[in-house]
Amino acid sequence: MVTSRWTAAPARAASPRRRGVVLERAILDAALEQLGEVGWKGLTMEGVAAGAQTGKAAVYRRWPSKEDLVADALAAGLSRVDKAPDLGSVREDLLALCRQVREIMYSPLGVALRSVIHECDRVQADRFQEVIVGGVVEPTVKLLGEVITRGIERGEVRRDAANSYVLDAVPAMMMYRSKMCASEWRDEDLVEMIDQLMLPLLRPHGG
Amino acid sequence: MVTSRWTAAPARAASPRRRGVVLERAILDAALEQLGEVGWKGLTMEGVAAGAQTGKAAVYRRWPSKEDLVADALAAGLSRVDKAPDLGSVREDLLALCRQVREIMYSPLGVALRSVIHECDRVQADRFQEVIVGGVVEPTVKLLGEVITRGIERGEVRRDAANSYVLDAVPAMMMYRSKMCASEWRDEDLVEMIDQLMLPLLRPHGG
Numbered sequence: 001m002v003t004s005r006w007t008a009a010p011a012r013a014a015s016p017r018r019r020g021v022v023l024e025r026a027i028l029d030a031a032l033e034q035l036g037e038v039g040w041k042g043l044t045m046e047g048v049a050a051g052a053q054t055g056k057a058a059v060y061r062r063w064p065s066k067e068d069l070v071a072d073a074l075a076a077g078l079s080r081v082d083k084a085p086d087l088g089s090v091r092e093d094l095l096a097l098c099r100q101v102r103e104i105m106y107s108p109l110g111v112a113l114r115s116v117i118h119e120c121d122r123v124q125a126d127r128f129q130e131v132i133v134g135g136v137v138e139p140t141v142k143l144l145g146e147v148i149t150r151g152i153e154r155g156e157v158r159r160d161a162a163n164s165y166v167l168d169a170v171p172a173m174m175m176y177r178s179k180m181c182a183s184e185w186r187d188e189d190l191v192e193m194i195d196q197l198m199l200p201l202l203r204p205h206g207g
Numbered sequence: 208m209v210t211s212r213w214t215a216a217p218a219r220a221a222s223p224r225r226r227g228v229v230l231e232r233a234i235l236d237a238a239l240e241q242l243g244e245v246g247w248k249g250l251t252m253e254g255v256a257a258g259a260q261t262g263k264a265a266v267y268r269r270w271p272s273k274e275d276l277v278a279d280a281l282a283a284g285l286s287r288v289d290k291a292p293d294l295g296s297v298r299e300d301l302l303a304l305c306r307q308v309r310e311i312m313y314s315p316l317g318v319a320l321r322s323v324i325h326e327c328d329r330v331q332a333d334r335f336q337e338v339i340v341g342g343v344v345e346p347t348v349k350l351l352g353e354v355i356t357r358g359i360e361r362g363e364v365r366r367d368a369a370n371s372y373v374l375d376a377v378p379a380m381m382m383y384r385s386k387m388c389a390s391e392w393r394d395e396d397l398v399e400m401i402d403q404l405m406l407p408l409l410r411p412h413g414g
């Protein structure tokens with residue numbers, strides 16, 4: 001097996017330099033760094049190669065275009081929301097989950113991601129939006145479902161609450177106020193949203 | 208009074224061409240038409256002047272830049288949401304209001320507005336976003352407040368429901384699903400949102 005790999009890629013086998021995953025990781029890291037420093041328009045394949053201390057060909061071999069490279073760099077850099085908090089009450093679980101989302105939204109990477117979307121053209125923006133949807137929005141909705149389902153099991157939440165409109169309410173509000181009101185979602189804002197919007201929405205009818 | 212007006216603007220008074228409001232309206236209409244046909248990047252002051260059958264100077268005299276012209280053209284073209292429906296129940300009023308918002312969002316102007324925001328740079332996009340906020344979002348939130356307040360008076364809606372989180376829920380959901388899920392908000396989607404999200408959120412607790 002090893003022999004056949006060398007045969008398939010003789011050029012790489014002959015090189016003493018970093019290969020495969022290690023080199024890829026260095027290139028993706030350099031791309032994120034460039035993105036933070038010079039933005040989407042300033043980022044070049046040459047600059048990324050220099051940052052990763054490799055040649056331009058090593059970058060182009062893996063990513064045929066700047067768009068491909070940046071999409072992978074952003075996806076790799078997103079620390080995903082992947083654990084549903086389980087603190088014993090739907091109020092505490094929602095608050096913990098909203099804090100996780102806020103952390104991603106306002107991390108240097110989240111900020112870079114939003115400015116990339118603003119800087120580039122429509123087709124590119126759509127592609128990077130998919131990175132946000134797949135990396136942040138969909139995992140968040142899934143975890144909200146878990147939190148609400150546990151609330152139903154505890155009798156805290158009405159039985160018909162786990163529908164797609166209820167699940168979308170938190171990401172919709174967080175996106176909307178961040179975009180339209182430049183809200184930074186301080187802790188007291190999250191608490192207010194949960195107490196004034198989510199708990200009235202979730203509580204058992206007549207309970 | 209008439210005399211002093213002529214004295215203040217002798218150049219215009221001497222011209223037999225359209226003046227003032229009439230010419231302005233023709234220029235704004237031509238700008239909207241161009242925007243729909245060639246988009247933000249393709250629109251030129253020359254093209255707008257030609258469309259309005261006037262000279263470039265007449266356009267520049269009123270709007271020093273393309274941004275100024277387009278912002279005014281969009282604002283003038285937006286058919287504002289300005290009447291709260293009053294159909295006797297909060298469910299029917301919400302549905303009627305959501306239909307009004309959808310009509311603006313998916314009108315040729317609304318579509319042009321969103322593509323302008325996508326096509327132009329961040330500073331320009333922020334400016335045009337203000338047109339959306341002032342022309343659609345804020346009036347909608349105000350009318351939602353009226354609808355919910357009437358629901359409270361009728362005893363249909365809990366007394367503490369008219370808070371900013373509840374009022375933002377409809378525009379937040381409409382923006383979010385239009386952007387993230389490419390929803391076109393068919394009538395059945397609006398009905399579902401009202402029945403699954405808004406009515407549970409609004410009904411009196413224990414009522």
